Every structure is written in C-alpha cells, then in structure tokens.
Amino acid sequence: MKNIKLIIEYDGTNYYGWQKQPDGNTVQQKIEKAISEVTGETIDLIGCSRTDSGVHATGYVANFYTNSTIPGEKFYIVINQKLPKDIVVIKSEEVDKEFHARFSSTGKMYCYSILNQPIRSPLNSRYYHHIYKPLNIDLMIEGSKYMIGEKDFKAFQNNGSEVNSTVRTINDIKIVKDENYIKIYVTGDGFLYNMVRIIAGTLIDVGVGYKKPEQVLDIIESKDRSKAGKTAPALGLKLVKVFY
Amino acid sequence: MKNIKLIIEYDGTNYYGWQKQPDGNTVQQKIEKAISEVTGETIDLIGCSRTDSGVHATGYVANFYTNSTIPGEKFYIVINQKLPKDIVVIKSEEVDKEFHARFSSTGKMYCYSILNQPIRSPLNSRYYHHIYKPLNIDLMIEGSKYMIGEKDFKAFQNNGSEVNSTVRTINDIKIVKDENYIKIYVTGDGFLYNMVRIIAGTLIDVGVGYKKPEQVLDIIESKDRSKAGKTAPALGLKLVKVFY
Known part of the structure; x- marks a missing residue:
C-alpha cells in the first residue's frame, strides 16, 4: 500500500467546491473518479481543505492510498488523461504512510x-x-x-x-x-x-x-x-x- | 445624426465571432441589441473587422449613427448596462461623420x-x-x-x-x-x-x-x-x- 501525494490546480468556477457531496459536482469527486479509472480501486482522496464553491487553486494538496504499481512520480500523467480541462494534477509523489493532506499541514x-x-x-x-x-x-x-x-x-x-x-x-x-x-x-x-x-x-x-x-x-x-x-x-x- | 465610435473588450469564447449571422450568437448582435434598447433605434453597427469564432478583443473598434441625445462620451455607460458579462464598451465618443471603423483603419x-x-x-x-x-x-x-x-x-x-x-x-x-x-x-x-x-x-x-x-x-x-x-x-x- 502506497501513499501518494498530489499537487492540484483547478478552476473552481463550475464546481461546488472541493468536498464530496451527494449530488454534487465537486473537484474531489472528479479526481477520485479519474484515479479509480486508472487503478480500478475505490479511492478515498484526502484533501487539505474544503474550498468553497467557485474558489480556485493552484497548489491544492491531496493524498490517497493505493496498491497500484504505477510509480508515484508518474501517477499525475495517467490521472490527467482522465481529468476534465479545468482540473490538472501538477505533480505526484510517493510519501510517508503517515502523511495526511489535512492533518499534516502546518x-x-x-x-x-x-x-x-x-x-x-x-x-x-x-x-x-x-x-x-x-x-x-x-x-x-x-x-x-x-x-x-x-x-x-x-x-x-x-x-x-x-x-x-x-x-x-x-x-x-x-x-x-x-x-x-x-x-x-x-x-x-x-x-x-x-x-x-x-x-x-x-x-x-x-x-x-x-x-x-x-x-x-x-x-x-x-x-x-x-x-x-x-x-x-x-x-x-x-x-x-x-x-x- | 451623430457618429459614435466605440472601443470594445470582449471574451470571444462563447461567440461565433464578431459578424452578424442569421441564427448566430455574435458580438455584433449583442451590442446592436444593447444600443437599440437604449436609443429605440434600429442600429447598424460597423465593425473594424470580422474576428473569428472564439477570438477575443481588448481594443475592438466599431461605430454607429444615431439621433439619440445621449452625449457621445456617456454612451458607453448606458450601453454597458444592457450588455452581457463577457462584453464591455470601454470608451465612447462622437467622431467625424466620415469615420468608418473598417475603411478608416490604417x-x-x-x-x-x-x-x-x-x-x-x-x-x-x-x-x-x-x-x-x-x-x-x-x-x-x-x-x-x-x-x-x-x-x-x-x-x-x-x-x-x-x-x-x-x-x-x-x-x-x-x-x-x-x-x-x-x-x-x-x-x-x-x-x-x-x-x-x-x-x-x-x-x-x-x-x-x-x-x-x-x-x-x-x-x-x-x-x-x-x-x-x-x-x-x-x-x-x-x-x-x-x-x-
């Protein structure tokens, strides 16, 4: 099990913010779906914060656990192929198992x-x-x-x-x-x-x-x-x- | 009859370019409609060029003739109240009757x-x-x-x-x-x-x-x-x- 950290840029104009919502079109859901398509796993993406509806990000951080064999630093390339135009993963890397996008943040x-x-x-x-x-x-x-x-x-x-x-x-x-x-x-x-x-x-x-x-x-x-x-x-x- | 020159900024993303089209959503049509609403006249707006679908402008020039009593340099204020968010008239002024946005351009x-x-x-x-x-x-x-x-x-x-x-x-x-x-x-x-x-x-x-x-x-x-x-x-x- 690897822990993968992502740095994400997105245009929030058309989203109800980051956080998953029952019927919501949110950034978290878009990225979870993209990663799931790549790994075949159910992904629980941990975000650094709930950003409001309409807010943008150039350096949002999230992490997730996976058994995929894709190297951490290559992950962003395959995820980006599945993402809409207004979201992109700028960088990915494998990090310590303890790393938590929200709680580790200072x-x-x-x-x-x-x-x-x-x-x-x-x-x-x-x-x-x-x-x-x-x-x-x-x-x-x-x-x-x-x-x-x-x-x-x-x-x-x-x-x-x-x-x-x-x-x-x-x-x-x-x-x-x-x-x-x-x-x-x-x-x-x-x-x-x-x-x-x-x-x-x-x-x-x-x-x-x-x-x-x-x-x-x-x-x-x-x-x-x-x-x-x-x-x-x-x-x-x-x-x-x-x-x- | 006055000749009014406009300087226009627009985001062309959602338009089929400048030029009027039968069923088209064009910048020219949006502005003509806005001016007509203000003056009550049928407006024939002369543009400096046909810009393609999706092209933007920060200094597009157009002119039109009107009998309105609105002073030339105030026209942009009232037109802007009728325009959508992605089009704005930056400046308006009364110019010489001979001025033609396209043919006078050098x-x-x-x-x-x-x-x-x-x-x-x-x-x-x-x-x-x-x-x-x-x-x-x-x-x-x-x-x-x-x-x-x-x-x-x-x-x-x-x-x-x-x-x-x-x-x-x-x-x-x-x-x-x-x-x-x-x-x-x-x-x-x-x-x-x-x-x-x-x-x-x-x-x-x-x-x-x-x-x-x-x-x-x-x-x-x-x-x-x-x-x-x-x-x-x-x-x-x-x-x-x-x-x-």
Whole structure:
C-alpha cells in the first residue's frame, strides 16, 4: 500500500467546491473518479481543505492510498488523461504512510485578486474581483498589519461550520499592486469559514475609505461578524500553497 | 445624426465571432441589441473587422449613427448596462461623420498568447494556447524577421474569404517572454483570413525546432498554404489595437 501525494490546480468556477457531496459536482469527486479509472480501486482522496464553491487553486494538496504499481512520480500523467480541462494534477509523489493532506499541514497561503479600475473587464472577470472605486494600497497595507499574529478571528467567520476555537495565527499578509491588478496574499496556520474572503472584504473597505486602518483592531476585538467587511466573492480567491 | 465610435473588450469564447449571422450568437448582435434598447433605434453597427469564432478583443473598434441625445462620451455607460458579462464598451465618443471603423483603419495590432510549460494549466486555458515542448524564443524572433514588410502572404491564408490581393504589410512582430508566458504581437496594415493564427502556428514550429528560421522566407515565397504551420487555436488570439 502506497501513499501518494498530489499537487492540484483547478478552476473552481463550475464546481461546488472541493468536498464530496451527494449530488454534487465537486473537484474531489472528479479526481477520485479519474484515479479509480486508472487503478480500478475505490479511492478515498484526502484533501487539505474544503474550498468553497467557485474558489480556485493552484497548489491544492491531496493524498490517497493505493496498491497500484504505477510509480508515484508518474501517477499525475495517467490521472490527467482522465481529468476534465479545468482540473490538472501538477505533480505526484510517493510519501510517508503517515502523511495526511489535512492533518499534516502546518499552514496555507491564499491569494485574493482584485481588478481596480473604473470599468469592468470581461477578460479578467473569471479570476479578479472588480472594484471600480480607487483603492488606497497604503491604507490597505496599514490595516492588514493589525491582522498579523495569533488572534481570535471570530469577527472574520461566517456561519456554516463548527469549530472548537476561533483563534488562528496569520503569519503574513502581503499586498502587491501591478497596474490595476491588486493581489492580497494571506498566510496562516489555518482559516475559519470564509475567513480569507472576509479579510479581503474588510481590506477593500479600508482601501476605499469606508473604514480606517486602525478600525481593523476594533473589528477583531469586537468578535462581531457584522463589524467586518463583506465576504468578497469566491471567484477572486485562490489556494496557492500548503505548507507541511 | 451623430457618429459614435466605440472601443470594445470582449471574451470571444462563447461567440461565433464578431459578424452578424442569421441564427448566430455574435458580438455584433449583442451590442446592436444593447444600443437599440437604449436609443429605440434600429442600429447598424460597423465593425473594424470580422474576428473569428472564439477570438477575443481588448481594443475592438466599431461605430454607429444615431439621433439619440445621449452625449457621445456617456454612451458607453448606458450601453454597458444592457450588455452581457463577457462584453464591455470601454470608451465612447462622437467622431467625424466620415469615420468608418473598417475603411478608416490604417492598421491593427493583434496579440497571440502562449503558455509554454510541460503541463497544461486550467487557470490559463481560456486565453493561452498551451505548448508543452520548450520554445526557443531567439529562433522565433529570428524567424519573425522574414515576415516584416510588404509581402505576398498567400501561404498564410486559409480558404474562406475572397480577396483581390494577398499582399499585406507587416510593420512589426514583437515576441516577449515572461516566465512561461509568451506573447507574439503582430502589427500590420491588414490581415488575410486566419493570417495571424497561421503566423503564430508557423513561429511555434520554428520555436519547437520543426522549421528553421530561414525557412520562413521559403514559405512566404512558395505562396503555398501547406508549407506554413498549423492555424493556431482561436483562444490564444486577441485584437489589441486598431490604428486610424
């Protein structure tokens, strides 16, 4: 029995997220089906996280156990032949039996992408959230500083999943601007339901001027979801990297 | 009667190109319908070129005549409210009565986009043609030099439209590489049917090593379509700019 680790890129536009669902068209189901077709086994694919409906990934990690004789580092080639156009396995390798895509993870990096210009852009509408009001990047960076560290992020969580604790550590937030494209990279040890999208929505409010940067501290301390910004749309979010 | 010039961006994925068709879902029809809804007039939109099915544009130019009292520079705002998500008017303005989007044009710039890496990428599959074999950019640039100038481009034309002459002038071809992304910018006074896509297909052959750069000269001189490269797929092509 081998344990195979996969790194996966997918366009989430047409999927109900990662996680298997009874009637659902999900990324997990597509990949499990592809691997089953290759190995003839029933595959139980372990994903690093449940990503929401419409969210994308360039570095999603999953693992599965198999008795197949296909070498680990060749697996991605045969799986890709069975996958739809909007999902691809970038890399595969055999890993330690103990490796678990979710529980072994020590952190993740997400990227939230914004197109900031007066007019919408059809050629960017699939992966960029369009904000027509000018965003002040310096204010956004200033506001993001208050989010760094181990904090109770209860105000940055939507209802929808049960957790024991709403304390999480954000290690880094990097905001970069290239012409009208703004990317917010958020790295942390774990994230609450919709947390990155609420962080993005809150920083957008700061960038537009609806909130002052220092208000981010009040929002965190309030532990009140209604104080934070809107949940920014799923299409702007990408899971970029998982750390182990 | 005013003459209004529009600059248009669209994602051509779901359209049968620009040009009106009896049962067709075309960009021209979508925009004519939007303008008609705004002005209450029957609109005959003049486009700068027929772009093929699946081709995109960031700087398509069109014009139309109207008796509407809406100021030229405000027109784009009201039209955009009626347009689908994959089409947008970037700018509108009143121009001279003589201006004709096609006949007044002195040239156009197209961009052909390639993703050059071993594995396909779902998040780039909409606008980049994937080439998995490594492309040698220097050879492509060398090959492109033979295409510059006034030449008979008969070998770079597919059957499908009648023309009096197959002589065209290419003013410039610029090939730029940024990590795995390669863009071929082609500027010329006019283009034959599928010409830019055949130029791209031929330069890809040169980049992969199937053809030597100097063979481009032979291909042009042969006036034989079968000597040139394949017609590269529509999805990689964008009309970037029209000159007047």
